Amino acid sequence: GENVEQHPSTLSVQEGDSAVIKCTYSDSASNYFPWYKQELGKRPQLIIDIRSNVGEKKDQRIAVTLNKTAKHFSLHITETQPEDSAVYFCAASLGNNNDMRFGAGTRLTVKP
Amino acid sequence: DGGITQSPKYLFRKEGQNVTLSCEQNLNHDAMYWYRQDPGQGLRLIYYSQIVNDFQKGDIAEGYSVSREKKESFPLTVTSAQKNPTAFYLCASTSGTGGVYGYTFGSGTRLTVV
Numbered sequence: 356g357e358n359v360e361q362h363p364s365t366l367s368v369q370e371g372d373s374a375v376i377k378c379t380y381s382d383s384a385s386n387y388f389p390w391y392k393q394e395l396g397k398r399p400q401l402i403i404d405i406r407s408n409v410g411e412k413k414d415q416r417i418a419v420t421l422n423k424t425a426k427h428f429s430l431h432i433t434e435t436q437p438e439d440s441a442v443y444f445c446a447a448s449l450g451n452n453n454d455m456r457f458g459a460g461t462r463l464t465v466k467p
Numbered sequence: 468d469g470g471i472t473q474s475p476k477y478l479f480r481k482e483g484q485n486v487t488l489s490c491e492q493n494l495n496h497d498a499m500y501w502y503r504q505d506p507g508q509g510l511r512l513i514y515y516s517q518i519v520n521d522f523q524k525g526d527i528a529e530g531y532s533v534s535r536e537k538k539e540s541f542p543l544t545v546t547s548a549q550k551n552p553t554a555f556y557l558c559a560s561t562s563g564t565g566g567v568y569g570y571t572f573g574s575g576t577r578l579t580v581v
Contacts, residue, residue, distance in 0.1 A: 356526075361509070364507065389569045389570075391569075391570075391572075397574065398557065398572040398573060398574045398575060399510075399557070399570075399572045400572070401569035401570065401571075404569055444509060444510065455500075455512075455570070456512075457502075457509040457510040457511075458509055459507060459508055459509040460507075460509050
């Protein structure tokens with residue numbers, strides 16, 4: 356089955372700096388890659404996703420890039436703010452509703 | 468809040484006791500999921516259901532059971548056979564209309580063995 360690895364496990368940046376979180380996946384047939392943000396004590400929420408037919412997607416200060424050849428995808432957050440502090444999870448799916456697999460999460464801390 | 472409700476928020480289980488976690492959604496989603504979240508391990512799939520009266524084991528189904536008698540409801544029972552049940556449990560749902568879309572998560576239930 357699909358295996359997703361996520362790095363780093365913790366990341367601390369200064370407010371205004373950029374943050375990058377990287378994930379690799381094992382199954383080359385995976386074609387859907389969402390990212391979730393989980394604030395302390397709250398539910399994970401989808402913040403951005405990308406499908407295998409595109410290489411990059413942006414939404415304001417966040418972007419996701421996908422390298423299908425290398426089987427990795429990354430989340431980029433620019434101009435970080437303290438409210439970006441949370442745990443971020445990547446995931447990969449083959450496109451069926453039963454095979455989403457998550458990374459172990461990255462705890463991002465943005466220091467004011 | 469979010470269309471998917473989990474209850475209770477906190478649950479305490481005694482040794483040898485079965486407990487049931489509730490998950491209800493009003494999003495008209497076909498597929499529903501239960502995940503277990505442990506520190507440093509991300510989300511692991513326990514059970515999933517794509518239609519009423521059908522469900523499948525995920526990666527860590529041992530010691531758990533589910534039912535899907537209604538589209539809106541997908542309760543999870545943590546049985547006494549689950550030896551390490553202390554964890555944060557998340558229910559999720561997604562539209563099953565083809566392709567894959569992001570999940571909507573519930574707010575979770577934190578289960579503690581006492």
